[in-house]
Amino acid sequence: MNQNDLLNITSATYADARQEMEQLLEAREPNYSLPQPLYNDPQMFRVDMEEIFQKEWLFVGMTSEVPSKGDYFTVEIGQNPVLIVRDAQGNVNAFHNTCRHRGSRICTEHRGKVANLVCPYHTWTYDLKGNLLFAGSEMSTSFDMKQNGLKKAFCKTAGGFIFISLAAEEPQGDFDEFLATLEEYMEPYDVENTKLAVESNMYEKANWKLVIENNRECYHCAANHPELLNSLLEWDDTNDPRAPQEFVEHYTAQATEWDAEGIPHAHRSFGPGKRNRIVRMPLKKGTQAMTIDGSAACKQLLGRIKNPKLGSMRILHLPNSWNHMQSDHFVVFRVLPISAQESLVTTKWFVHKDAVEGVDYDVEKLRQVWDATNDQDRVLGEENQRGINSIGYQPGPYSETYEFALINFMEWYSDTIRKNLNQKK
Template sequence: MNQHDLLNVRHASLDEAKTTMSELLENRASNYSLDAQLYNDPHMFRIDMEEIFQKEWLFVGMTSEIPKKGDYITVDVGQNSLLILRDAEGNVNAFHNTCRHRGSVLCTEHRGKVANLVCPYHQWTYDLKGNLLFAGTEMNKDFDLKQHGLKSVFCKTGGGFIYVCLGKTQPDDGFDDYLATLDAYMEPYDVENTKLAVESTMYERANWKLVLENNRECYHCSGSHPELLNTLLEWDDTEDPRAPQDFHDHYNAQAAKWDAEGIPHKSKSFGEVQRNRIVRMPLKKGTQVMTMDGSAACTKPLGRIQNRELGSMRILHLPNSWNHMQSDHFIVFRVLPVSAQESIVTTKWFVHKDAVEGVDYDTDKLRRVWDATNEQDKVLGERNQLGINSIGYQPGPYSETFEFGVINFLEWYSNTVKKNLKAK
């Protein structure tokens, strides 16, 4: 079989997979888990990458990670290396991290600082807006620098969060309304005056959807997360049907204090099936933040915050992020797929930029709860994947009270994939 025939076979195989995926999603029961192929098949994974991770808005990092001109971070979305950097005017730009000469990766470090972007292969040089400045004297006299700038990626910010979209067009889903609300709700934290204190990267042998499903419910919390439940109330939002009256009383008392300080807390959701959601929830009575004993993690509160009992403002962004904003630090989580049965979960802790490690905060105390929780979730996710890989697996029912967040996530996933496949 020659290369042309092999390519045709591959295209036919992918087309068949797309047809199969459309049928599986069209016929699935909305309150049941997905067919095994959607969790473990490489062809289905490729479709996920093409129709979700190469077309939808993705969370990649925080603006305070690149505070000054020339600061950058790199992020890998599948095989696509992205470069996110701050230009001289203070704008955050995103590009494909690949040289327009012969495709070499430009920046090989996870984060750094540059005056200009210089390709390590042949020294082609770009400015911080992606314009090609220098391509050597070896190119012919008709070579046009302007036609060989870096390939840009759609990039938007809100409340200090950086989102990118790898698609040819931006999704038209009311995303700007979410960003505007995020600006308002994150204002008390003054993200530009925070810094990254510590981060962790965890490799998990589980499909990215299993990672998200696990996050979207706390049905498993009491049996798996003793450290987290020292401070966390397991109710998902202020309207959680499981929540008892004493929770509502606690919330109302805390909300009155938040109102007095001008801290936003009304639950907000955006997009189909709450794709983007912001909700401030109190922590357990007498606790301040998510540490082992609930006491302060940093002596310096964030921004203009005065009330240490600010609870946790939870921010959800599908398909790849959840976050906890607290009075003296905040935590952001990012999920990126690696393969049909592998994912990378990155967790970052941020504190006031003037806080001094070892004086104002201790990284061990800062991260202990979520290090334990992440490891516990990794075990759960990997066991989940192993069970789904068995020929004995068949889709099982979700609880509409305990697992409604999972139901919402899979409804968003299913509708988004079907929409994007039909748009071709």
């Protein structure tokens, strides 16, 4: 069997997987978890990568991670290395981190600062807008420098958040409406005047959808997250069918304080399955932040915020991010698929840019709750994956009361995959 025969078999197998994916989603019983192959099959994972992670808007980081000209960070979307860099005009750009010469990665460090982007292989050099500046005298006279700049990825920023898309054409929909709302709701925090205090990267041996599913419900919180529940109220909003009257009254009192300070808090959702969602929730009475004892993690409040008991503004962006914005610091989470049964969960903690470590904040206190929570969720996700791999697994029902957000997630996932698959027909 020659190489072409092998490629034909691979292509046929993948085409079958795409067809099977569509059939499984068509036949899936509403309000139930997914069929087993969608959680553990490598070919189905490839469909996820091509139809979700190479086509939809993804959260990658915050603008304050690249505060000045030439500051950059890198991120891997499957097998696609991407470079995020701020140019001389203050714009944040996203490029495929692959040289136009022979494809080598250009920036090999996770973070850095450069005057120009120089490929370490043969020193091809690009400016911060991706234009090719130097390719050596060895190239032929017909070589067109202007046609060999770095390939761009779509990039948008709002409220300090950076989103990219690897799609061939910019994704359509209501994303810009969400970005406008995000800009409004993030204004009090003044993200450009924050800094990254610390970050963690956790590899979880579970499919990326299991990571998101676990995040989308607090059904498991009481039994698994004692540190988090020192400050977090598990109800998702005042419409949560489980929320008691005491919580509604607590929310109403907090909302009065938010209004007095001009802090937006109305619940906003966008897209199918509430893909993009912003909601401000109070923390437990007597607490100020998501720390082990509920006290502030940083002495300096963010932006124009005056109230240390602002609660937590929760921001969801499917397929790969959830976030908690508090008065004195904020925490952002990013999920990236590694394989059919492995994911990378990145957590970043931000404080005021003038805050001094050891004086205004202590890194251990800042991260203690979420380090514990992340590890607890890792164990839950990995055990979930092991159980799903069993021949005894079959899709189970979601609770419409406790797991309504999972139902929303699956609605978005199923609709998006089917929409993108049908665009190729």
